[in-house]
Amino acid sequence: xxxxxxxxxxxxxxxxxxxxxxxxxxxxxxxxxxxxxxxxxxxxxxxxxxxxxxxxxxxxxxxxxxxxxxxxxxxxxxxxxxxxxxxxxxxxxxxxxxxxxxxxxxxxxxxxxxxxxxxxxxxxxxxxxxxxxxxxxxxxxxxxxxxxxxxxxxxxxxxxxxxxxxxxxxxxxxxxxxxxxxxxxxxxxxxxxxxxxxxxxxxxxxxxxxxxxxxxxxxxxxxxxxxxxxxxxxxxxxxxxxxxxxxxxxxxxxxx
Numbered sequence: 213x214x215x216x217x218x219x220x221x222x223x224x225x226x227x228x229x230x231x232x233x234x235x236x237x238x239x240x241x242x243x244x245x246x247x248x249x250x251x252x253x254x255x256x257x258x259x260x261x262x263x264x265x266x267x268x269x270x271x272x273x274x275x276x277x278x279x280x281x282x283x284x285x286x287x288x289x290x291x292x293x294x295x296x297x298x299x300x301x302x303x304x305x306x307x308x309x310x311x312x313x314x315x316x317x318x319x320x321x322x323x324x325x326x327x328x329x330x331x332x333x334x335x336x337x338x339x340x341x342x343x344x345x346x347x348x349x350x351x352x353x354x355x356x357x358x359x360x361x362x363x364x365x366x367x368x369x370x371x372x373x374x375x376x377x378x379x380x381x382x383x384x385x386x387x388x389x390x391x392x393x394x395x396x397x398x399x400x401x402x403x404x405x406x407x408x409x410x411x412x413x414x415x416x417x418x419x420x421x422x423x424x425x426x427x428x429x430x431x432x433x434x435x436x437x438x439x440x441x442x443x444x445x446x447x448x449x450x451x452x453x454x455x456x457x458x459x460x461x462x463x464x465x466x467x468x
Contacts, residue, residue, distance in 0.1 A: 275318075278302065280325040284347060288316055297330055299347055310349040318365055322372040327394075329375060331365060334358045340365075342377070344394065355394060362387070366411025369418045376402075376411045376421060389423070389437070403437060403444070413459035413468065422447075422459050422468065431455050 255263040273289040279302075286299045287307075294315045300307035311330060317340055319330040328347065331340040341358035342365065345351065355375075356363065361384065366376040375394060378387040382404070389403040389411060403409075408426030412434075415421065423435040423444075431453035436445045448456055461468040 273298075277319070277321060279321055279347070280323055286319060286321065286328065286347075288319065297328065297345070308349065310345055310347075320365065320368065322368050322394075323370050324372045327372070329355065329365065329368070329394075331363070332358075338362065342375075342392075355392065355397070356399070360384075364410050366421070367414045369414060370416055371418075374418075376414060378405070378410045389421075391439075402439065403442065408432075413461060415461050415465040415468075416463060417465045419465065424456065427453055 252265050253263065254265045255261070271289065271291050273287045274295075276285055276287045278285055283302055284299050285302050286297060288295050288297055290296070292309070294313075295317075296309060297311040297316050297319050298307045298309050310328070311332075314332045314334055315336070317331040317333060319328050321328060326346065327344045330343055330345060332343065333340050337358070339358055339360055340363050342355040342363070344353050344355055359381070361379050361381040363380075364378040364387070366378060366389070368375050373393065373395060375392050377390055377392065379390055380387055381390075382388050382401070386407065387405045387409040388401050389405060389409065390399055391402050392399045403423075405425075408424075410424045410426075411421055412424045413422040419439055421437045421439060423437050424432045425435055427433050427449075432455055433449040434447045434456050436447050437443075438445075448454070459468050
């Protein structure tokens, strides 16, 4: 019986007709299935049925942030086609574009106001590199080149000397906390993490850091990290999952 089945199977394979040269040349997907652009016809303003192109071309500005002295406002906009960093005097006037090329994913003033740190991934890979650029756009340098690890910016220390950030550099999965010296480039892991661990707020004196640890897809616990001792205290980790955001320290670092 097995021999009969084997012979029948072989015969069925032999009976499959060979593909003709025309069939071999058939494009997959078929040409008719490939969408083709058509000329855009934007309707006049006030039309009863406005064209969707008007909505697709809306431009906006996001992430506004004042300089430490309150004199300038930084923001990101995709006016040029990619999200980039711009700055404008707080009293008004024309904005000045600072970054060019690849999309800017975040920006932050240094506490002294002499630098921005900004992030950019290459080709939308979500693996950010970090750069410094002066507010007038005349000086710029690389802090961390784009890498295969994920990075999440955490913030500057008050003296503008260091930044803290999270990265998956060690394992490719778990986020550790790093401290980077922006002057010397020294990069040190200060806390080995697990899952999603991110810097949320640095105490004014730089002694402690509020950390957020992901808990599922929509919640987080809150930890307090002592930079000098390496101790980590759990502040909020309720039985019922919750989300915590928007931390702000008191000026004397006595609480937040």
